[in-house]
Amino acid sequence: MIPTMLPRKRPKREKIFAHADFNLEALLSLATKLRGLPCSCTADVSRRPKMGSQNWVVFLQFDDGAEWVFRSPRAGADTIYSAESASKILLSEAATLRYIRTHSSIPVPDVYSFRFVMKSSPAGHVSWVLTKRFSGSSDNDIGVPYILMSKASGRSLSEYDWTEDALHLPGYPQIVKLLPLTDENREKIMSQLGSIMCRLSELRFNKIGSLFKDSDGNYFVGECLSPTLLWQWRDQLEDMERGPFDDESQYFGSQISAMVEHAKQLRMSPHSFFAPIPDPLEYRNWSDYRAATDLWNDFCALGDKIESSENRLSFCIAGQLLRDMIPSLASTGIHFALSHPDLHIGNLFVDDEFNITSVIDWGSASVGPVTELLITPGFNGSFTPPLDSLIAAFKTGFQETARGRSVEPEQWERAERIRHFTPLVRTLSTQDLTLFQSLYKLVYGKDLDDIRRDIPQLFCQHREEEYAKHLMAELREDEEEDNEEEQEEMAGQETMAGRGTEGKRIKEGEKIVRKREEGKADNGDMQQMLTAVRKREERVTVRYAVARKLTLMSEKNSQFVADRRLWQWIGDALETVDV
16 A cells, blocks of 8 residues: 655755754845845855854855855854853953944954843843753844854965974974965064054953943943853853952962862863873974874873873862962952953964954953963964064064053063963963973972972872862762763773774785785785784884883872973884884
8 A cells, every 4th residue: 555645855954054054044134134235145055154163154245245254153062161151252252342343443353243132130230041042043033143244354364374484393294285474474463463462451441351231232341251261161160250350369260260170070181281292392303293192192091091080180289389379470450451362373364465454253352461461472383482583573563552651571571471371271282281380480480490300299299288188089089980981981982993993904804815816916915914914013012011111100100290201212212113
């Protein structure tokens, strides 16, 4: 019997809706209404929209050639904070951009429309409410939270090779060909950034936090949405002081608390305090660097050291020691300034003459210490500070724009300490121990060689204190519970990983057998395969043996540090082994 009703075929979904279902017609209608000119979507609906770490974007074009950007927060498993936080960040960014355009000449996007829901409580405080689930729709015809803004003119600085010639690593496999950039171009850009930071320092507020706009059109400083307090799911940490703050000591103390609570409750990967991730610029060439990362991976993977209670305790102790440094970071000023939360070459646009045409991505911007604006941005992708020539260009640009307002040497020194402090508490850098050592040197003025010797000993002393013993007991209890929950899942992953490796070897064997059956293979093929397999097995055996030996050493020596010196020494030794 033929069924009277056949299942309907699921309609094909255009890839432009890959990140969210939204009403494209409503978006085009809104843009047309706002500008008074017909508008079209320049994106191919059969392709996914461009996506960054936190947002996805669609470009709109008007009949006269003008372009706008429609940007919406990412949703799903790949996000780094909750939907509610994403909404707050969106609202604050829109307010921040409009404030900057109104009160300064800094080139930022022009905001034409944005989606938000704002509700005042009976007490008069502003609270944020999502009327519908973030993953479904929102309170607008387009159906998703968004900012509609002007498109930056010029070319992204990320298309240029920013890395200074002195920092190029021999053998680095540059997959994407970048445009050339001279030292003069870099200095010109850095001087302009100094000028921009100076102009930001003139936008003063009496509290530390993020900028919002209420229903009456008034700007105010509310909860601090800085990456240190929100990103990497830190927005879910309870009992955290998030501002607004009245002084810098409160602000820095809250950032330290965020790092410590992260160490207690959230995933730490890839941060291992006493086994920092190798930095490319610490090695002679790309091959040495890759060898060091392999050794580091093997060492950290054995026993899951990164997520261990021992590693978590080290970050907690670091937080305890950082609190003693707050007086060297905080000033007693009563006015604070806006700063960009994540300034990198992807957020800067320049014209053909290398004039900065736009500074984008102000999500999580906050009002903070003015000294944060005195930090020369580092764009080389490493902990290594910018070259002296770039620092000088930045300072010159700042001071020339200051119009006679001098910056005291103490402020520059304080900014240099904050340059080390911020990526450390944000767990942004791959070099947590190196940052801590350098900050310790700047604060206490000790010789760096002495610090490298004294820091492990200092941490050992703290581990013997009652607060650390109590905390260690709690961390171990949590670790045991987590291990029980993840044991089965991890075992399955290891099995699949093993199958993947074994599968490659089986395919190699099958290929040889097939060739032999067809009369196209000889004993040389078989010998070649066996030699390759044996070499791989020998390399794996040696690497495991090294990781195991280092693990035993670290367990016996409470002051064990796995850093560049160790990896280079082992790498040199392994070069003499024929594996």
